[in-house]
Amino acid sequence: MDKFSLQQQVLQRLAEDLLQVEQAARVAHETATHEENIAENKYDTLGLEAAYLATGQARRAEAIRQAMTHWRQFYPHPYDASKGIQLGALVCLVDAEGKQQQLFLGPAGGSMTLGSGAQFVQVISTEAPLGRGLLGKCEGDEVSIQVASTRQQFEVLRVH
Numbered sequence: 001m002d003k004f005s006l007q008q009q010v011l012q013r014l015a016e017d018l019l020q021v022e023q024a025a026r027v028a029h030e031t032a033t034h035e036e037n038i039a040e041n042k043y044d045t046l047g048l049e050a051a052y053l054a055t056g057q058a059r060r061a062e063a064i065r066q067a068m069t070h071w072r073q074f075y076p077h078p079y080d081a082s083k084g085i086q087l088g089a090l091v092c093l094v095d096a097e098g099k100q101q102q103l104f105l106g107p108a109g110g111s112m113t114l115g116s117g118a119q120f121v122q123v124i125s126t127e128a129p130l131g132r133g134l135l136g137k138c139e140g141d142e143v144s145i146q147v148a149s150t151r152q153q154f155e156v157l158r159v160h
Helices: 003-033 046-071 131-136
Strands: 090-095 100-106 112-116 120-124 140-149 150-159
Touching: 003 046, 003 100, 003 112, 003 120, 100 131, 120 131, 131 140
Parallel strands: 100 120
Antiparallel strands: 090 100, 090 150, 112 120, 140 150
16 A cells, blocks of 8 residues: 555545535525525524534635645655654554554544555544554554543554
């Protein structure tokens, strides 16, 4: 799996999400400002609700733009065993049942699952509990995280 290809997939998915959010914000704004949605009494709140929705969509669009900026500036370095897992690492974990999962540690705002051939790669940031737990670990190390009332344990199989 090529880290550059994964980075491009994240950017493409973020761009698609941005288009959808911007379209939703436009529709909500048009609904909020349409003359038929002027409140006639205190219970007529369609225009007000649409305005709140438009504001939320605009904030989401800005968050996606910021994530895209971070991902464009991101350069995933090759794995350095002396430093352990860092931002940009492509990691293969195995759990107690032997189930493997591929993770790509990237900047915030890009949490998603990507397809790479027949495999799936989960993109996470170091802000996620598992991402934080992986920092500094090396192949063969154990990673343990608490999710609600359940403790999950993984072993680092490979790092690229």
